[in-house]
Amino acid sequence: MIQRIQTLFLLGVAILMGITNIYYLWGEKTADNQTVAILTTLKMKVVDTAGTLNDFSDDTIVREDSTWYLMALTIAASLVAIFSILQFKNRLNQMKLGALNALIMAATLGLSYYKIYQYEGLIEGQGAISLGFYLPAGAMFMNIIANRFIRKDEKLVKSVDRIR
Numbered sequence: 114m115i116q117r118i119q120t121l122f123l124l125g126v127a128i129l130m131g132i133t134n135i136y137y138l139w140g141e142k143t144a145d146n147q148t149v150a151i152l153t154t155l156k157m158k159v160v161d162t163a164g165t166l167n168d169f170s171d172d173t174i175v176r177e178d179s180t181w182y183l184m185a186l187t188i189a190a191s192l193v194a195i196f197s198i199l200q201f202k203n204r205l206n207q208m209k210l211g212a213l214n215a216l217i218m219a220a221t222l223g224l225s226y227y228k229i230y231q232y233e234g235l236i237e238g239q240g241a242i243s244l245g246f247y248l249p250a251g252a253m254f255m256n257i258i259a260n261r262f263i264r265k266d267e268k269l270v271k272s273v274d275r276i277r
Contacts, residue, residue, distance in 0.1 A: 117266065119207075120198050122259035126214065127194040129252035133187045133221075136245030139229045142166075143238040148175070150236050154183040154245070157232055176235075180228060186221040190214055190252065197259075204267045211260040218253045225249070 139152040146166050150159045159176040197210040225246055233240055 117201070117262065119259040119262035119266070120201070122255045122262065123194045123198045125255045126252045126259065127191040127198075129248045129255065130187045130191040130194065130218070130221075133245050133248040133252075134184055136248070137243050138183075138225050138245040139232070139240060139242050141233070141236055141238045141240035143236055148236045148238070150232060150238075150240075152180065152228060152232060154180060154187055156180055157228065159235060183221060183224055183228070186217055186224070187249070190217045190221065190249075193217060194256070204263050204270070207263045208260060208267070211256055211263065214256050215253060215260075218249050218256065221249045222246075222253070 134154050137151050137153045141150040142148065145164065146162060147164055148159065148161055149166070150157070157176075157178045157180055158174060161173045161175050163171045163173075165171065193210055193214045197207050197214065200206045200210060229240075229242065229246070
């Protein structure tokens with residue numbers, strides 16, 4: 114039954130985890146806008162902007178670290194959510210996939226927080242967490258709600274089977 118409410122929540126999980134790859138997780142810049150550090154799910158970049166944030170022609174990359182594993186986790190969480198939607202006939206599998214997805218999203222949040230903590234003092238400036246950091250938390254919340262509805266459906270089916 115693809116038209117159930119949990120399908121919408123699982124689709125929301127897949128979309129939010131996919132959108133996480135578009136936005137940056139954290140950014141920091143110096144007071145004079147000389148140096149900018151940006152953490153995305155793919156890489157962490159420290160850029161010397163020469164004082165101009167809008168002109169990219171004079172930018173030089175000071176440091177670049179790969180964080181591809183964050184992107185791999187977000188893509189895995191999206192794929193697990195989509196696969197869980199397709200397992201609508203087997204609610205027990207859906208619940209197991211929901212638990213697995215919760216672990217993947219918790220790992221994404223934990224690694225993101227660790228990387229932000231690790232890179233926070235890299236340049237002497239003011240850092241800010243961006244929308245990309247909060248999207249996995251929203252997806253995790255939607256995953257919990259979807260699992261509740263899946264469990265509710267399973268209880269309903271079991272109670273109807275008892276009546277027969």
